[in-house]
C-alpha cells in the first residue's frame with residue numbers, strides 16, 4: 307500500500323472516503339488535512355496555521371472551538387444524548403425555538419427543526435405545497451428559484467437551485483422555473499447593494515404569465531446569493547419580488563442558510579434588506595457549525611393553518627420530520643451559539659466593521675486586472691476572476707490552492723473567490739488575508 311506524503315493514511319484509506327463536493331482524484335494526490343481548529347485558525351497535520359477566510363463553510367462566525375459551545379455539548383451528551391424526535395420532546399428545543407424567534411422578523415415565529423440546510427429547504431417547499439392544499443388550492447405545486455441560486459444538495463434543492471454544474475447530472479427534479487440572477491452589466495465593483503438590477507424582478511411576472519399563479523406555490527431566493535458568488539440584491543429588487551408574490555398569492559421563501567444570524571451585520575438578510583418573507587430557511591450559524599442542525603421559521607399564519615385543520619388528537623397536522631429534528635445536542639449547541647452572538651453584540655460588530663472589510667476587499671481591484679468584479683455585504687465578499695481557456699473555475703481553483711499553501715483558507719466556486727471571515731476578525735487579520743490574496747493574484751499574471 308502506498309503511503310501519501312504528510313499523512314499516515316494509506317491510499318486505500320483515502321480511496322474509501324468519497325468526499326462531498328470535492329475533486330476526489332486531485333485531493334487524494336495532495337490531501338489537505340486539517341488536524342485542529344481554534345479561534346480564527348486551523349492547524350493542518352503538519353502543524354501549519356491557516357486563517358479561516360470563510361468561517362468554515364459560512365458556519366463558524368464565532369470562530370472555532372468556542373468554549374461555551376464546547377461545554378454545552380459536553381454537558382448535554384452526558385445528560386440526554388438523544389431523544390425521540392416524534393411525539394416526545396425535551397425542553398431545550400423549545401428554548402432554542404424561542405431564541406431563534408428573537409432573530410427572525412416578527413411574524414415568523416414558528417420554528418421547525420431539521421438536520422441541515424438541504425433539509426430546511428425540503429421542509430420549506432413541502433410545507434408551502436401542503437399549505438396551499440390546506441387552503442383548497444392544491445394545484446399550486448410549482449416553484450420558482452433563481453439563476454446562480456444554491457439551495458442545498460437534495461432533489462428539491464437542486465431543482466430550485468440555479469447553478470448548472472449542480473443540476474445537469476441528475477435529470478428530472480421538481481417542476482421549477484428560474485428568475486435571472488441580478489449581476490447586470492454596469493454594477494461591477496458596486497459596494498453593498500447595487501443601484502441597478504431591480505428590473506430583473508419583473509421577470510417574475512413573465513413566469514407567472516407563462517405558468518399561471520394558480521400553479522405556483524412559492525418563490526425561493528437567497529436574499530444574498532452565497533455559493534453562486536456573493537450576489538447582493540439590487541436596491542428595491544427584493545421589495546418588488548415581495549409585491550408581486552403578494553399580488554399573486556405566491557409564498558416568498560428566503561433561504562438564509564448563509565445570511566441568517568449575523569453575517570449581514572443584521573439578524574437576517576430580511577432585516578438587512580428590509581423585506582419580510584413568509585418562510586426563512588436556516589442552518590450553519592445556528593450551532594456555529596459545531597453540530598449539524600437546520601431550522602425553518604414560518605409565519606404564524608402558516609402554522610395556524612395547519613393547527614386549525616389538523617383533525618383528531620391522534621392525527622399529525624403535517625406528516626413531516628426527521629430522526630434528528632431538534633436533536634438535543636444540536637439544541638444545546640444552538641442555544642450556546644446564539645447566546646454568544648447576543649452577549650458579545652456580534653451583529654453590531656459586523657455592522658460596524660463592514661465598511662472596513664469593504665475597503666479592504668475592494669483594494670483587490672487595483673491588485674490585478676484578473677479581478678473583473680468585487681461584491682460585498684456585511685462580512686461576505688465575492689470576486690469574479692477572469693477565465694482561463696474558457697474554464698471559469700480553473701483560475702479560482704489555482705488561487706485557492708496557492709492561498710492554502712500560504713496559510714489562508716478561501717473558497718472557490720464557479721468563477722469566483724468567496725470570503726466570509728469570522729465575526730470577530732481583527733483589522734490586522736483582514737489586511738493580511740487581503741495582502742496574501744493580492745500577491746497571489748499578481749503571481750497569476
Ligand code: PMP
Nearest residue numbers: 422423424456457458561563564
Ligand atoms: N441553502 C443555502 C443558501 C446554502 O448556502 C446551503 C449550503 N451551502 C444550503 C442551503 C444547504 O445546506 P446543507 O449543506 O447544510 O444541506
